[in-house]
Amino acid sequence: MEDHLSDEEREKLRLENEIRKIKLALETGAKFVEDPDMPALPPELENEFLNYVEQFEAMQADSPKITVFEKVGRPVFKPVSEITDENMEQALEELLDYMMDNGVSVISEDNVNDSEMYRFIVEDLFQHEIFDLKVSKDIVTQIFYEDFYPNYEGDIENSIVDFVGLFFNKNDVLNLYLDSLDTDDNRIKKIIEFRNAYDWFDFFGVSMFTIILKDENQHATVSLLLEFDGHLDGDSQAHEFRGYSTFEFNFTPLGWLIASIEFSKPL
Numbered sequence: 001m002e003d004h005l006s007d008e009e010r011e012k013l014r015l016e017n018e019i020r021k022i023k024l025a026l027e028t029g030a031k032f033v034e035d036p037d038m039p040a041l042p043p044e045l046e047n048e049f050l051n052y053v054e055q056f057e058a059m060q061a062d063s064p065k066i067t068v069f070e071k072v073g074r075p076v077f078k079p080v081s082e083i084t085d086e087n088m089e090q091a092l093e094e095l096l097d098y099m100m101d102n103g104v105s106v107i108s109e110d111n112v113n114d115s116e117m118y119r120f121i122v123e124d125l126f127q128h129e130i131f132d133l134k135v136s137k138d139i140v141t142q143i144f145y146e147d148f149y150p151n152y153e154g155d156i157e158n159s160i161v162d163f164v165g166l167f168f169n170k171n172d173v174l175n176l177y178l179d180s181l182d183t184d185d186n187r188i189k190k191i192i193e194f195r196n197a198y199d200w201f202d203f204f205g206v207s208m209f210t211i212i213l214k215d216e217n218q219h220a221t222v223s224l225l226l227e228f229d230g231h232l233d234g235d236s237q238a239h240e241f242r243g244y245s246t247f248e249f250n251f252t253p254l255g256w257l258i259a260s261i262e263f264s265k266p267l
Contacts, residue, residue, distance in 0.1 A: 005044065013043040020050050025253040032254075069126035071141075072102035080119040088114045095121055100140070108145040110154055120145055152256070153211050156220055156249060159256050160206065167195060168203035168228055180258055182250045187260035194263065198230040202238070209244060220249040220256065226264065239266040 005013065021032050041049070069075075075098060083091045092114045099106055099121065106121055125148075130141060146155075159180060166177035177195075181188045204227040212221045226245045229238040243264025250259045 010043050013047055017043055017046045017050060020054075024050070024053060064132050065129040066132045067126065068104060068128050068130055068143075071130060071132070072099055072104055077122055080115060080122060083115075083118070085115075088118065092118045103140055105140050105142045106145070107142065110146060110151050112145055117145065120148070124148060150217075152213055152217055152220070152251075156211055156222060156256050157208055159249070159258070160208070160222065160224065160247065163258060164203065164206050164226070168201040170195075170198075170200045182252060182257035182259045184252075185250060185259040187248070188258070191258070191261050194261075198239075199233045200231045202229040202231070204228055218251045219259075220251075222247040222249065230266070241266055 025032070077095055078091070095118060096106060106117070106125065108117060112120075125143065128143075128148075163177055163180040166172050166180070169177075178192075181191060206227075207225040209223045209225060214220060223244050223246055225243070226241060228241050230241065231238050241264050245264050246262040247258055248260040249256045
């Protein structure tokens with residue numbers, strides 16, 4: 001990869017990277033999460049990273065499958081029913097350390113309790129099949145508890161919190177709030193138009209109310225209390241929003257994305 005690209009070449013490469021990420025997400029379920037507080041990768045480095053991901057996916061496709069139990073050496077661990085509450089923390093720590101030493105990292109984003117995590121590994125994960133990749137011993141397979149037991153409500157709540165923090169910040173010149181929207185759904189136009197109609201916002205808070213999962217967890221409707229003011233330059237009177245708003249979500253390869261919002265009427 002060339003170290004010095006023109007602005008036009010760099011923009012072309014950035015667009016190519018975005019297309020490749022979408023393709024990987026649709027074909028493999030890969031998730032590309034960007035921290036809004038960190039600078040974006042240069043497109044050259046991101047391109048090299050995507051090359052690695054695609055090579056890894058190709059390697060997986062050509063590899064046989066084995067159970068996690070076989071992967072980590074067929075260990076002997078007590079069933080969860082034989083471990084007392086007093087000893088559970090230490091037992092889980094030993095189990096997690098053993099898994100890591102054998103190339104498997106097990107993580108819970110929602111911090112499930114020790115007993116459930118131990119049970120999950122011994123009863124569920126050991127029977128799960130993974131690709132038997134012939135790679136360096138330094139490569140660790142990372143497995144999330146939530147991939148087996150999704151916390152849809154928690155993911156939706158986190159999506160809303162992330163979204164409103166960016167949506168009501170008009171200093172967000174990169175429009176990072178768009179990453180929370182389902183760009184394949186035409187209804188998002190109303191969301192963008194609403195934000196563009198105001199020059200700045202005073203945001204006071206969000207309270208979760210109800211989450212209704214629909215269509216076999218492919219869609220969700222969320223009713224929540226949003227409190228904010230919308231301001232227009234030259235207008236001393238703010239538009240005050242203090243009621244319940246309705247969010248519609250679609251479940252996509254990139255996770256839960258907002259398809260539409262019906263804001264409450266201003267006071």
